[in-house]
Amino acid sequence: MTPFEELTEKQKRIQSLESISSLLGWDEQTLLPEDSADQRQDQNATMASIIHEAKTDLQIGAILDQMEKEPRDEKTYPILRDARIEFDRATKLPASWVEKHARLCSEAYHAWAAARKNNDFPSYAPYLQRHLDLALEASDLLGWSEKPYDLQIDFYDPGVDSATIDNLFSELKTELVPVLDQILGSSVQARTDIFKGFSVDKQKAFLEDVTSSLGFNYKRGRIDISLHPFCSGNGADTRMTTRFHEDNPLDSLFSSIHETGHGLYEQGLPLHSLHNALGKAAGMGAHESQSRLWENQVSRSRAFWEHYEPKFREAFPSQLDGISSDELYLAINSVSRNPIRVDSDEVTYNLHIIIRFEIEKRLFAGELKIEELPDFWNAQYKELLGIEPRNDAEGVLQDVHWSGGSFGYFPSYCLGNMLAAQLWYTALDQLPNLQDDFSRGDFSRLLTWLRENVHKHGARYHLLELSKQATGQALSPKSLIRYLQDRYLPLYQK
Amino acid sequence: MTPFEELTEKQKRIQSLESISSLLGWDEQTLLPEDSADQRQDQNATMASIIHEAKTDLQIGAILDQMEKEPRDEKTYPILRDARIEFDRATKLPASWVEKHARLCSEAYHAWAAARKNNDFPSYAPYLQRHLDLALEASDLLGWSEKPYDLQIDFYDPGVDSATIDNLFSELKTELVPVLDQILGSSVQARTDIFKGFSVDKQKAFLEDVTSSLGFNYKRGRIDISLHPFCSGNGADTRMTTRFHEDNPLDSLFSSIHETGHGLYEQGLPLHSLHNALGKAAGMGAHESQSRLWENQVSRSRAFWEHYEPKFREAFPSQLDGISSDELYLAINSVSRNPIRVDSDEVTYNLHIIIRFEIEKRLFAGELKIEELPDFWNAQYKELLGIEPRNDAEGVLQDVHWSGGSFGYFPSYCLGNMLAAQLWYTALDQLPNLQDDFSRGDFSRLLTWLRENVHKHGARYHLLELSKQATGQALSPKSLIRYLQDRYLPLYQK
Numbered sequence: 001m002t003p004f005e006e007l008t009e010k011q012k013r014i015q016s017l018e019s020i021s022s023l024l025g026w027d028e029q030t031l032l033p034e035d036s037a038d039q040r041q042d043q044n045a046t047m048a049s050i051i052h053e054a055k056t057d058l059q060i061g062a063i064l065d066q067m068e069k070e071p072r073d074e075k076t077y078p079i080l081r082d083a084r085i086e087f088d089r090a091t092k093l094p095a096s097w098v099e100k101h102a103r104l105c106s107e108a109y110h111a112w113a114a115a116r117k118n119n120d121f122p123s124y125a126p127y128l129q130r131h132l133d134l135a136l137e138a139s140d141l142l143g144w145s146e147k148p149y150d151l152q153i154d155f156y157d158p159g160v161d162s163a164t165i166d167n168l169f170s171e172l173k174t175e176l177v178p179v180l181d182q183i184l185g186s187s188v189q190a191r192t193d194i195f196k197g198f199s200v201d202k203q204k205a206f207l208e209d210v211t212s213s214l215g216f217n218y219k220r221g222r223i224d225i226s227l228h229p230f231c232s233g234n235g236a237d238t239r240m241t242t243r244f245h246e247d248n249p250l251d252s253l254f255s256s257i258h259e260t261g262h263g264l265y266e267q268g269l270p271l272h273s274l275h276n277a278l279g280k281a282a283g284m285g286a287h288e289s290q291s292r293l294w295e296n297q298v299s300r301s302r303a304f305w306e307h308y309e310p311k312f313r314e315a316f317p318s319q320l321d322g323i324s325s326d327e328l329y330l331a332i333n334s335v336s337r338n339p340i341r342v343d344s345d346e347v348t349y350n351l352h353i354i355i356r357f358e359i360e361k362r363l364f365a366g367e368l369k370i371e372e373l374p375d376f377w378n379a380q381y382k383e384l385l386g387i388e389p390r391n392d393a394e395g396v397l398q399d400v401h402w403s404g405g406s407f408g409y410f411p412s413y414c415l416g417n418m419l420a421a422q423l424w425y426t427a428l429d430q431l432p433n434l435q436d437d438f439s440r441g442d443f444s445r446l447l448t449w450l451r452e453n454v455h456k457h458g459a460r461y462h463l464l465e466l467s468k469q470a471t472g473q474a475l476s477p478k479s480l481i482r483y484l485q486d487r488y489l490p491l492y493q494k
Numbered sequence: 495m496t497p498f499e500e501l502t503e504k505q506k507r508i509q510s511l512e513s514i515s516s517l518l519g520w521d522e523q524t525l526l527p528e529d530s531a532d533q534r535q536d537q538n539a540t541m542a543s544i545i546h547e548a549k550t551d552l553q554i555g556a557i558l559d560q561m562e563k564e565p566r567d568e569k570t571y572p573i574l575r576d577a578r579i580e581f582d583r584a585t586k587l588p589a590s591w592v593e594k595h596a597r598l599c600s601e602a603y604h605a606w607a608a609a610r611k612n613n614d615f616p617s618y619a620p621y622l623q624r625h626l627d628l629a630l631e632a633s634d635l636l637g638w639s640e641k642p643y644d645l646q647i648d649f650y651d652p653g654v655d656s657a658t659i660d661n662l663f664s665e666l667k668t669e670l671v672p673v674l675d676q677i678l679g680s681s682v683q684a685r686t687d688i689f690k691g692f693s694v695d696k697q698k699a700f701l702e703d704v705t706s707s708l709g710f711n712y713k714r715g716r717i718d719i720s721l722h723p724f725c726s727g728n729g730a731d732t733r734m735t736t737r738f739h740e741d742n743p744l745d746s747l748f749s750s751i752h753e754t755g756h757g758l759y760e761q762g763l764p765l766h767s768l769h770n771a772l773g774k775a776a777g778m779g780a781h782e783s784q785s786r787l788w789e790n791q792v793s794r795s796r797a798f799w800e801h802y803e804p805k806f807r808e809a810f811p812s813q814l815d816g817i818s819s820d821e822l823y824l825a826i827n828s829v830s831r832n833p834i835r836v837d838s839d840e841v842t843y844n845l846h847i848i849i850r851f852e853i854e855k856r857l858f859a860g861e862l863k864i865e866e867l868p869d870f871w872n873a874q875y876k877e878l879l880g881i882e883p884r885n886d887a888e889g890v891l892q893d894v895h896w897s898g899g900s901f902g903y904f905p906s907y908c909l910g911n912m913l914a915a916q917l918w919y920t921a922l923d924q925l926p927n928l929q930d931d932f933s934r935g936d937f938s939r940l941l942t943w944l945r946e947n948v949h950k951h952g953a954r955y956h957l958l959e960l961s962k963q964a965t966g967q968a969l970s971p972k973s974l975i976r977y978l979q980d981r982y983l984p985l986y987q988k
Contacts, residue, residue: 236533
């Protein structure tokens with residue numbers, strides 16, 4: 001076998017193990033009997049240890065050393081680049097760090113859940129501090145000591161650093177706040193409490209119709225129910241989830257479309273390369289660009305609802321009786337000040353993210369102490385969103401991420417929004433009358449374009465380079481601002 | 495760590511891996527998207543290789559060598575005994591045999607499915623021959639060369655050999671054939687085609703009610719839908735399946751109760767010992783005794799239906815309108831000549847098994863050639879059941895087992911029937927007025943008795959010893975004959 005073939009064999013084994021681990025995680029959140037969690041924890045730990053063993057196989061290091069000496073080959077370059085990152089990260093973090101981190105994740109999760117329930121940030125603060133300390137230690141171990149926060153960002157979006165995000169977010173903030181003020185100053189008010197009694201079975205049938213039409217391949221995927229919607233698995237077997245509320249059909253519909261965006265990306269990655277960079281997603285920002293594009297730019301559009309409103313009314317005639325088309329469309333595109341990120345609309349969402357980035361940046365620079373978090377959080381919400389959380393449970397304690405030591409993850413949501421808007425205008429430019437397709441329920445031209453310009457590259461290009469390759473432009477907030485103005489100002493002009 | 499602690503650690507890892515593998519198998523048969531089988535095959539192969547590696551860990555052999563030198567300790571004896579069997583079987587079969595066997599299983603399965611579809615035994619015969627050759631080779635490798643068939647039986651029911659089964663089955667056959675003639679000579683005829691339009695949702699609700707009442711713990715288990723019903727997982731997370739036909743509610747009900755019997759056994763095994771013999775089932779015969787006892791002795795009884803008939807009628811008032819109690823009870827206990835084992839009743843079922851045993855015994859002794867199978871099969875069916883299969887698809891090609899190289903498995907079904915009847919009369923003897931409990935929908939005394947006399951022992955005693963421990967009697971067909979006479983002769987006496 002050539003060194004490359006040897007590497008491929010090892011990568012295929014790692015991929016196979018990770019896909020098994022992912023199925024265990026999916027099952028845990030969808031089907032696992034309530035008292036069977038003990039065995040699942042044990043199974044998860046078994047898989048984690050086998051995967052760690054496979055990733056730290058010293059032969060991988062030897063193969064990479066050998067291949068890196070040879071002249072750069074464009075085809076294998078991204079594969080070697082990402083294999084090197086993964087191998088170094090797996091081997092440079094000692095088992096003691098990995099164990100401490102795993103244990104802390106479990107403890108901090110329970111501490112977070114209790115703290116949120118009891119509105120008691122101080123009881124959670126020590127866990128956050130330990131997570132921060134471990135993250136700083138990882139930066140040292142991985143040789144990222146100058147700007148430790150940058151390592152965290154790099155985990156999710158390789159090549160992106162905090163200085164880059166700083167520039168993007170400050171431009172976004174400057175432009176976005178006046179747009180938001182204009183929207184919220186309007187006399188137009190969306191009503192989202194007008195939907196009652198939408199049966200779950202019919203919601204499910206409707207959203208399966210929609211997500212199939214968008215292009216999700218149910219022969220290689222499923223949609224099931226979980227507490228929080230997610231998309232897991234890979235293109236060989238893509239498992240999405242949603243949740244249903246009889247009085248909030250738009251929640252499950254749009255969360256399903258969001259997950260469908262993730263699923264379409266996975267299903268568009270080259271199936272024969274799932275084990276290496278050519279068949280993996282380019283990063284979290286790129287992934288989020290796909291979910292947001294399908295959820296927001298496509299499915300909250302007039303054109304989309306020209307096709308789906310009659311079908312929606314056919315499925316729920318009595319429930320939608322008395323709700324006008326304008327009321328429906330406005331509810332789909334409602335904007336409001338909401339202290340909770342996951343309940344917020346696509347305009348204010350970005351401000352929620354900017355606040356979290358500002359906090360993480362300061363934490364890692366030592367400019368903000370853990371115990372100062374609630375005050376800083378509340379002040380930022382007042383300044384940027386004009387609201388004050390009533391308590392820490394709906395403030396600094398609302399997100400699970402930090403309890404898992406996931407710092408540097410939040411920015412990717414907003415980077416994804418930027419890329420989504422940029423892809424949107426590029427596609428509109430290159431595909432004449434694209435939205436006419438939507439009003440006929442045809443999304444194939446857009447999907448083909450995304451397959452060609454984003455999906456098929458896998459992680460060959462990471463986020464910033466992908467933006468240039470797919471849109472001809474560096475990543476910037478300009479398209480996002482333009483899109484939000486185009487979509488929302490006409491709606492809220494009075 | 496003591497040698498025993500070391501062994502325990504290794505066994506826990508093997509158990510964890512096997513439980514993961516089992517979940518992959520369950521998911522494959524219940525939920526896997528139709529085009530995702532390729533990835534699942536790859537995942538299965540990955541797990542198989544990791545499990546093989548774990549089972550052939552030479553340290554296990556060293557630990558066993560060391561512990562076997564020490565004086566016998568009653569507590570650890572069954573653990574060491576079964577660990578030795580497993581280690582020897584894993585290490586004595588070379589990788590080349592394992593690979594050949596795995597490949598043949600896959601090829602033979604497809605050949606079998608095609609042959610059954612096309613009613614073409616000759617196309618399948620070469621695969622059967624190769625399976626037989628491999629099985630004989632395994633007997634040589636594992637040092638079982640004198641009576642190679644005995645090894646196959648030992649895989650499923652340790653300690654049982656073909657001579658033992660020969661004795662049991664010939665007594666059973668002699669006693670059973672006249673009973674069957676009496677039943678089939680009766681003018682009483684059950685009708686099973688009187689059930690129409692039983693909605694799946696209501697069937698599911700009804701059977702969940704029944705199986706919960708029997709004692710299945712749905713907080714540590716589930717029931718889902720698959721093509722063929724099965725029970726997988728373990729007591730920590732027991733996954734049963736069933737299937738639904740609107741015009742055959744008794745099929746899904748009794749198949750669910752059958753799987754519940756398996757599930758109750760798993761859920762009754764000591765949870766802290768799932769990794770060793772003290773927490774594993776005693777063998778296939780013992781497992782089948784539990785499924786048959788709950789399905790037949792308990793749930794086809796008058797007492798059971800005294801409680802459930804009103805509930806069944808409440809769930810399906812119009813569908814059962816015009817069907818009398820006697821007709822219902824007779825349909826539940828219908829006996830007929832059916833060429834298909836899985837569709838047959840509990841009286842004739844045993845003859846289906848005896849025929850398969852006679853064939854396997856002769857194949858392994860070299861007294862019957864593969865190409866002679868169809869003729870031998872048909873002659874046996876004519877002699878014992880008085881029917882001639884119309885073709886090989888409903889004859890020798892009906893079962894999947896041999897395509898997976900599973901010889902020696904069939905007898906365990908009938909051994910299970912014998913033990914079930916023996917347990918039944920022992921329980922009736924020891925638990926006064928037990929069936930009065932059933933007519934009140936209370937099955938807890940029986941379950942507690944089975945927990946105490948069968949489940950809690952795990953595999954401490956294998957089948958033959960378990961029979962003595964739990965019933966005070968060696969395994970024998972006498973109770974089974976008595977039970978079939980008691981249950982069926984009064985029903986079919988005219």
